[in-house]
Amino acid sequence: MAPGDRSRPETPPADPLTDRVLSFARTTLVPPVPASPLLRERSRAMRFDALEVPAEALKAAGRAGGGTLNDAFVAALMGAFERYHRAFGVELAALPLVVPISVRGRADLPAGNRLASTRLAMPVAGPGPAERVAESRRRVARVRTPATLRALDLLSRPITPLPGPLVRLVFTGMFRGNDLIATNFRGLPGGLSLAGARVLGITPFPPLLRGATSIALTTYGGTCHIGATLDTGAFTAPAAFAACLREGFAEVLALAPRHAATPR
Numbered sequence: 519m520a521p522g523d524r525s526r527p528e529t530p531p532a533d534p535l536t537d538r539v540l541s542f543a544r545t546t547l548v549p550p551v552p553a554s555p556l557l558r559e560r561s562r563a564m565r566f567d568a569l570e571v572p573a574e575a576l577k578a579a580g581r582a583g584g585g586t587l588n589d590a591f592v593a594a595l596m597g598a599f600e601r602y603h604r605a606f607g608v609e610l611a612a613l614p615l616v617v618p619i620s621v622r623g624r625a626d627l628p629a630g631n632r633l634a635s636t637r638l639a640m641p642v643a644g645p646g647p648a649e650r651v652a653e654s655r656r657r658v659a660r661v662r663t664p665a666t667l668r669a670l671d672l673l674s675r676p677i678t679p680l681p682g683p684l685v686r687l688v689f690t691g692m693f694r695g696n697d698l699i700a701t702n703f704r705g706l707p708g709g710l711s712l713a714g715a716r717v718l719g720i721t722p723f724p725p726l727l728r729g730a731t732s733i734a735l736t737t738y739g740g741t742c743h744i745g746a747t748l749d750t751g752a753f754t755a756p757a758a759f760a761a762c763l764r765e766g767f768a769e770v771l772a773l774a775p776r777h778a779a780t781p782r
Contacts, residue, residue, distance in 0.1 A: 551614045551639035554599075554697050556606055557730040561751025567760040568721045569781045571742045571767055578774035583651025587742075588702045589658070590770050591735050592617075592640065593650035595700055598766030600642045602759050610642045616699045616729070617658070636661050637696070647770045697752075699724065699732040708739025721745045731759075 573587070580590035596613065603610040615638045638657045645653065701724055710717040717738075723745040724732035730752035735744045746763060753759050767781040 575777035575779035585655035589654040601762040705737035
């Protein structure tokens with residue numbers, strides 16, 4: 519729909535498969551969760567921040583909370599958002615979080631990825647780091663059911679049996695009013711060189727895609743490299759959020775005290 523066009527959005531043609539996927543998408547893939555009132559504005563200005571944490575320490579923190587490295591990553595982000603909102607006197611109950619889900623099947627080639635996006639309503643206010651890790655684990659598990667993965671697979675195919683208007687409707691709803699996209703993708707063991715120089719680290723800076731911020735994590739040489747892209751129209755105090763991000767990771771890393779790691 520063009521800017522300023524107030525006509526009703528496209529409605530996909532009715533058929534049993536379309537109706538099932540659309541109903542499933544509304545309740546599971548794009549759960550209703552209000553966006554943060556503090557991050558409502560958007561602009562064309564961006565800020566980039568980066569930090570590093572030891573991969574083994576983040577894995578251990580995830581295990582301590584009953585989850586994985588990815589769950590520890592999400593828990594740290596929720597802690598950062600809770601701190602940032604509290605600093606402005608805003609209590610945020612839950613956050614719309616877009617995450618990628620792998621839909622690779624046994625027939626897929628071993629190289630490359632097949633990913634689709636889904637949105638989670640992640641609790642922010644109240645729980646501590648261990649509870650956030652466990653909650654991330656539970657919510658991701660809910661969208662890894664066979665029915666959800668089947669719907670995601672159909673929506674993400676370049677050539678899909680679903681009508682185009684349905685695919686557009688689902689993904690427009692998923693990314694509209696989105697506060698955070700969090701991406702964790704497999705990195706490299708290390709030891710790379712570029713033009714004869716040793717590569718010390720690889721930091722990803724993901725696109726915003728209408729969101730207030732996109733934050734990505736990749737691992738290289740035993741270190742998790744985290745890059746954050748912020749819309750400074752949404753984050754009016756970006757330096758404060760960068761500090762909150764470090765505090766969020768420090769809080770989660772403290773779940774595994776034997777590793778004694780701090781973000782840098």
